[in-house]
Amino acid sequence: MALTWTHKDTGEIRVHENLEELSIDLVDYIAEISEASIKEHGVFCIALSGGSLINLMGKLVEPPYNKIVDWAKWYVFWADERVVGKNHDDSNYKLAKDNLLSKVNVFPRHICSINDTVSAEDAATEYEFAIRQMVKTRTVTASENSDCPKFDLILLGMGSDGHVASLFPNHPALEVKDDWVTFLTDSPKPPPERITFTLPVINSAASVVVVATGETKANAVHLAIDDLPSLESSLSLPARMVQPSSGNLIWFMDKPAGSKLDGFKFSE
Numbered sequence: 001m002a003l004t005w006t007h008k009d010t011g012e013i014r015v016h017e018n019l020e021e022l023s024i025d026l027v028d029y030i031a032e033i034s035e036a037s038i039k040e041h042g043v044f045c046i047a048l049s050g051g052s053l054i055n056l057m058g059k060l061v062e063p064p065y066n067k068i069v070d071w072a073k074w075y076v077f078w079a080d081e082r083v084v085g086k087n088h089d090d091s092n093y094k095l096a097k098d099n100l101l102s103k104v105n106v107f108p109r110h111i112c113s114i115n116d117t118v119s120a121e122d123a124a125t126e127y128e129f130a131i132r133q134m135v136k137t138r139t140v141t142a143s144e145n146s147d148c149p150k151f152d153l154i155l156l157g158m159g160s161d162g163h164v165a166s167l168f169p170n171h172p173a174l175e176v177k178d179d180w181v182t183f184l185t186d187s188p189k190p191p192p193e194r195i196t197f198t199l200p201v202i203n204s205a206a207s208v209v210v211v212a213t214g215e216t217k218a219n220a221v222h223l224a225i226d227d228l229p230s231l232e233s234s235l236s237l238p239a240r241m242v243q244p245s246s247g248n249l250i251w252f253m254d255k256p257a258g259s260k261l262d263g264f265k266f267s268e
């Protein structure tokens with residue numbers, strides 16, 4: 001059973017016994033938000049990340065989820081993408097396509113991925129333009145609180161340095177406020193060229209999930225979630241800056257990732 005609690009600023013925290021339990025809880029949550037969004041406004045707009053998150057979503061392509069999720073109503077985006085060809089092993093699109101999207105009935109025209117034939121700067125501009133068009137046509141809801149889209153769900157992984165999407169510690173991309181999508185040509189983690197949602201977009205979502213697994217993430221999880229007011233390095237940690245203005249924030253983690261949290265007391 002998961003150990004669950006809510007932190008006043010940093011959202012709901014779910015620490016799972018193991019990856020199996022985590023992945024069941026994660027896909028249950030995704031299926032629930034999908035159903036609620038479709039009931040409320042007819043579609044489900046989800047933004048994926050890359051990395052270990054996609055494996056943990058694997059149960060979505062298995063029964064019962066593959067049959068109960070209304071895939072035809074899904075619109076799929078990426079919170080970040082590496083600027084490489086769509087067939088490249090580093091591509092977040094390829095990862096999601098191979099493991100998820102090719103196995104369910106999401107319409108190809110509902111998949112909003114980047115143009116992989118242009119520069120990082122142009123890919124970011126085109127991707128933001130495409131999202132703006134979808135807000136204009138009301139496929140993607142507009143935020144009531146900011147000049148941003150309000151995605152139904154943004155799924156984020158977190159690196160052991162505390163990065164989320166492609167927002168890395170101390171990188172100028174973290175400061176971008178006026179664009180929805182920005183680009184990097186100097187990512188500290190390869191590949192260097194990437195595009196990423198900016199913090200205002202992430203924080204305008206109706207729901208944001210951060211998934212962190214493994215002991216290498218334990219320190220960043222602690223810095224992102226626990227009360228450490230005097231430590232400036234923790235306050236500017238990208239994962240800690242994920243604070244939806246009116247949406248929900250849920251952290252899904254396993255015991256090794258949660259092991260340094262103040263609230264970590266596992267019942268046997």
Ligand SMILES: O=C1O[C@H](COP(=O)(O)O)[C@@H](O)[C@H](O)[C@H]1O
Nearest residue numbers: 049050051052053157158159165
């Ligand atoms: O480079 C990236 O890393 C993060 C974290 O990946 P993980 O494998 O440590 O979970 C990922 O969320 C992001 O989308 C990706 O581009």
